[in-house]
Amino acid sequence: MEELSVRQLAQGLAHRQFSSVELTRHFLARMQAHRHLNAFITEMGEQAVRQARLADQRIRSGDHGPLTGIPLAHKDIFCMQDGKTTCGSKMLDNFIAPYDATVVQKLEQAGCVVLGKTNMDEFAMGSSSENSFYGPVRNPWNSDCVPGGSSGGSAVAVAARMAPLATGTDTGGSIRQPAAFCGITGLKPTYGRVSRYGMVAYASSLDQAGPFGKSALDCAYLLQAMSGFDDRDSTCMDEPVPVYPRKLDRSLRGKVVGIPDEYFSEGLDPEVRVFMERAIAWAEKEGCIIENIRLPNTDLAIPAYYVIAMAECSSNLSRYDGVRFGYRCREPKNLHDLYHRSRSEAFGAEVKRRIMIGTYALSTGYYDAYYRKAQQIRRLISEDFNKAFQDVDYILGPTTPEPAFRIGEKVDDPVTMYLSDIYTISVNLAGIPAVSIPCGIHKGLPVGMQLIGNHFEEDKLLNFAHQYQQATDWHTRCPPGFE
Amino acid sequence: MSISLEEIQKISLLARLHVSAEEAGQYAVDLPGILAWVQQMNKVDTQGIEPMAHPMDASQRLREDTVTETDQRSRFQSVAPSTEKGLYLVPKVIE
Structure with missing residues (x-):
């Protein structure tokens, strides 16, 4: 079955x-x-x-x-x-x-x-x-x-x-x-x-x-x-x-299939590349037109993504306060202690790391250098795709x-x-x-x-x-x- | 770049996270590493480029200002750590 x-x-x-x-x-x-x-x-x-x-x-x-x-x-x-x-x-x-x-x-x-x-x-x-x-x-x-x-x-x-x-x-x-x-x-x-x-x-x-x-x-x-x-x-x-x-x-x-140079550059496992080449050969046999394309801002996508994701996560996860739902620490001394310990005791290391970086990136004086910059790069990446899809x-x-x-x-x-x-x-x-x-x-x-x-x-x-x-x-x- | 332990404490306060001395030491290593890596964004000039907040540049959809949700307080409070008479309980704020 x-x-x-x-x-x-x-x-x-x-x-x-x-x-x-x-x-x-x-x-x-x-x-x-x-x-x-x-x-x-x-x-x-x-x-x-x-x-x-x-x-x-x-x-x-x-x-x-x-x-x-x-x-x-x-x-x-x-x-x-x-x-x-x-x-x-x-x-x-x-x-x-x-x-x-x-x-x-x-x-x-x-x-x-x-x-x-x-x-x-x-x-x-x-x-x-x-x-x-x-x-x-x-x-x-x-x-x-x-x-x-x-x-x-x-x-x-x-x-x-x-x-x-x-x-x-x-x-x-x-x-x-x-x-x-x-x-x-x-x-x-x-x-x-x-x-x-x-x-x-x-x-x-x-x-x-x-x-x-x-x-x-x-x-x-x-x-x-x-x-x-x-x-x-x-x-x-x-x-x-x-x-x-x-x-x-x-x-x-x-159908036109675009192959981005940036996805076949260093870092790609040679064996993975071999399988990709076979898949591309199959598409060509099916009558697709294969074209090499460029997505020039690819390497900026990861830093821009992590800034945006961490900033948004630090904001989204502020709802976990130990008050309305979710984990609450034992015997909080005061409201400050309730927030801080409930969150620290219940979030894992990676979640805390992302909240910390996101909070830093959104804090006074850093917003333009991180979040705004990342959103500008986001537009460049989106435009790379728009341009590519005009031809493929x-x-x-x-x-x-x-x-x-x-x-x-x-x-x-x-x-x-x-x-x-x-x-x-x-x-x-x-x-x-x-x-x-x-x-x-x-x-x-x-x-x-x-x-x-x-x-x-x-x-x-x-x-x-x-x-x-x-x-x-x-x-x-x-x-x-x-x- | 480096981030001082005082800065780590300030961020943890803004983030409402309790950070032990040991964790602060680790963040003082991790955070600058990640932020330095993120700064490769600076190699491209983005002057004049409109920041992109929504992948399709769509704006918020508005609706008529009418009541659509009924009162479900007791249901929502059934998952709260501590409530009394429909109120959320927290440690005393004013002595």
């Missing part, structure tokens, strides 16, 4: 080959068998079976859509009234949200069954899923390696076949990088495509939710159900949502400079860790969509390629990814021992 696509699962449910309850129990059993990966913070077995029963009723009565009865995992960043929402932090270890995130609500309406909430870097701050209060997540391809982050638990849930689909969020690569490290497909939509309502905020001008699946087609179904205008998120865009799964069969003939349909390159690194390898060196996001970060600054799909395996670890499109061109990205997956089988590879 775990190897079936979403479309096959829906057909199986519709033709009564299995029920949603059976499907749900199957995946719950796999979750239990693979607990050593630490992919889940909360398993929601009982609620899941209840939801599955409702889904079975809907299917029997004919009131069902393509995702009715399909199990999925939510990143533990989405507020849910059922169970707790921790965001990977001690701060929210006891937090039960008083409302559901729009994404949660939409997927419940679609009839999805929630298996559990997945582990992640605390408050989505990290590129390895090592910064979690609940311990590091392990990569199913090699349990000594990180799964990427921050949505590491969601990526592992899909890669180890513990869930057919999972939600994630991407602020600087947090969907695409774990998708690449775990050998699955993950898409970061256009900023404003998916509602951020009820999604715990990290850096609000960059955060965006998106789907994980084994294939582009599976992601198309999930993206379809997640997307759309929401009055409760003032940055959500009122743009029509195409029927993504129906947009994937178009030919790629004549797609931009293609590696998702990460190298495959998954080892747990503990970069944890003591923040700047090296930040540099692992070099190819994913610019996309968030420009607010454009991008998808990571598996395109090779090197020394037992998956390699991902990233395809970038212009605003609201998710359908084009999924089209390309689907065509590639029709011709190759990298996306069908399962980590050894998880078949």
